Amino acid sequence: MKLEVRHVGQVTVVAPTGKLVIGEGETLMNQTTSRLVGEGRVHLVIDLDGVTLMDSSGVDSLVLATRLTQENGGKIKLVHVSRHIYKLLDLTGLTAVIEICLSTEEAISSFQIPEKTA
Amino acid sequence: MSSAGPVPSNDRPRGAVSAAFARDIGELESVFQMVETFLGSGAGSKLLFPIQLALEEIFTNLVKYNAAGKSQIRIDLRADEGEVIIRVTDPDSPRFDITTDAPQVDIAQPLDKRTEGGLGIHLVKKIMDRIEYQHENRTSTLTLHKRMD
Numbered sequence: 001m002k003l004e005v006r007h008v009g010q011v012t013v014v015a016p017t018g019k020l021v022i023g024e025g026e027t028l029m030n031q032t033t034s035r036l037v038g039e040g041r042v043h044l045v046i047d048l049d050g051v052t053l054m055d056s057s058g059v060d061s062l063v064l065a066t067r068l069t070q071e072n073g074g075k076i077k078l079v080h081v082s083r084h085i086y087k088l089l090d091l092t093g094l095t096a097v098i099e100i101c102l103s104t105e106e107a108i109s110s111f112q113i114p115e116k117t118a
Numbered sequence: 119m120s121s122a123g124p125v126p127s128n129d130r131p132r133g134a135v136s137a138a139f140a141r142d143i144g145e146l147e148s149v150f151q152m153v154e155t156f157l158g159s160g161a162g163s164k165l166l167f168p169i170q171l172a173l174e175e176i177f178t179n180l181v182k183y184n185a186a187g188k189s190q191i192r193i194d195l196r197a198d199e200g201e202v203i204i205r206v207t208d209p210d211s212p213r214f215d216i217t218t219d220a221p222q223v224d225i226a227q228p229l230d231k232r233t234e235g236g237l238g239i240h241l242v243k244k245i246m247d248r249i250e251y252q253h254e255n256r257t258s259t260l261t262l263h264k265r266m267d
Contacts (some may be wrong), residue, residue, distance in 0.1 A: 019150070022178055023143055053150070053167060055174050056238035065230050084167040091244045092237060093225030 001025035002050075003032055011108045012041045017050030020058035033068060042074025045107040046096040049080035059092050066098055075099070077107040129160040130266050138190035141181050145218045149173055149193065156195045157202075165202060165264060168245045169195075172262055175238035176206050176216075184211045197266075201247070204262040213253040216242065216260065 001018035019025050038116060042061065044065060051058075065076050077099045081089070089095050101107035135156050139145040153170050157163055173193065180191055189209040196203045213219075220243075221236035243249065248263040 021146070021174055023146070053174070055171055055178075056196050056241055059237060063232070067229055087245075088241065091225070091241055093227075096180070097229060 001028060005032065005036070007041070008108050009040075010113050011043045011045060011111055012036055012062075013045045013047055013104060013108070015047040016052060019053040020051050020061065021053055021055040022057035026061050028056040029058070030064055033061070033065040037068045037072055037074075040072075042069045042072045043111050043113060044069055044074070044076040045079060045101075045104055046076055047079050047104055048082070048085055051082075051085065053083055054088055056092075059088065059094065062089075062094060062098065075111075077101050077110070079104050079107050096106050131157050131165075131202060134194065134196040136194045138192045138193065139177070140190055141185070141187055143173050143178065143181055146174060146177065149177055152193065153195065165266065168206060169202060169264060172246055172264075173204060173206070174263075176260060179216075180206070180208050180211070183214070184208060187211055199234065200266050202264045202266065204258045204264070205238045206262075208258045210256050211253075211258045212256075214258065215251040215253070217249050217251055 001016055001024060003017070003022060004015040006013050014036070016029060018024070020029060026116065036042075046062070048054075058061065062076070062078075069075050079101050081100050086095070086100070089098070101110065130146060137148075137152055139149060142168060150170050153168065157166050157169070176193060177193075180187070187208060187210050192207040194205040194207075196205075216239045220239040223236045223240040224232070225240075242262070246262045248266050250261040252259040
């Protein structure tokens with residue numbers, strides 16, 4: 001699995017490509033979200049357009065990202081969720097707790113981020 | 119995104135394939151490739167995601183929880199009467215019937231209250247249409263059925 005990260009203001013877009021499953025994919029995703037949150041990047045858009053397969057470990061990586069960002073005052077939003085991945089998220093109860101947006105632009109603009117004080 | 123709806127009968131996977139894999143997570147790519155080859159690039163590919171997911175979860179569980187097993191894990195894929203039938207055979211394994219022995223998962227629990235384990239088997243049970251388990255002479259055989267329509 002490959003993973004691209006880009007920053008749009010205070011929001012960070014994380015775009016994995018390939019199989020988000022146990023092993024390399026899960027590890028890369030967890031390391032990336034942990035690093036971003038450690039750097040204070042807690043408003044994450046996760047673009048699943050390039051994800052061809054996700055398993056329970058991939059679901060766990062989204063749970064970890066949700067918990068880490070929430071504990072630090074942020075949240076994650078998902079975009080480009082395929083029918084199969086939506087079903088997976090639904091079967092694991094995540095559609096009730098993770099926001100899903102139609103586009104990256106919508107997800108970025110819908111974050112309500114407080115202004116940073118000097 | 120895959121298209122919804124039944125798989126056209128003239129474009130369904132046919133026949134059967136079998137292979138044995140070392141008890142190693144690194145074998146997963148070969149397992150995925152086997153499923154892709156069997157389903158083909160036609161309309162049968164709508165089954166790719168659920169079948170790869172189910173096989174990945176089952177194979178991973180066997181590697182993690184029967185690490186001491188010395189035999190290879192055998193996978194058979196077969197198309198029969200409108201179903202894809204997936205059989206996973208693990209010689210020299212303790213009894214573990216996923217239909218009755220797997221821990222229950224409460225997906226209504228808040229994320230920070232969820233306990234680890236069981237999510238993969240929960241998914242397999244939800245996405246497959248029928249599951250059968252046999253354990254004889256220390257050989258576990260799990261048979262998963264996925265309808266093509």
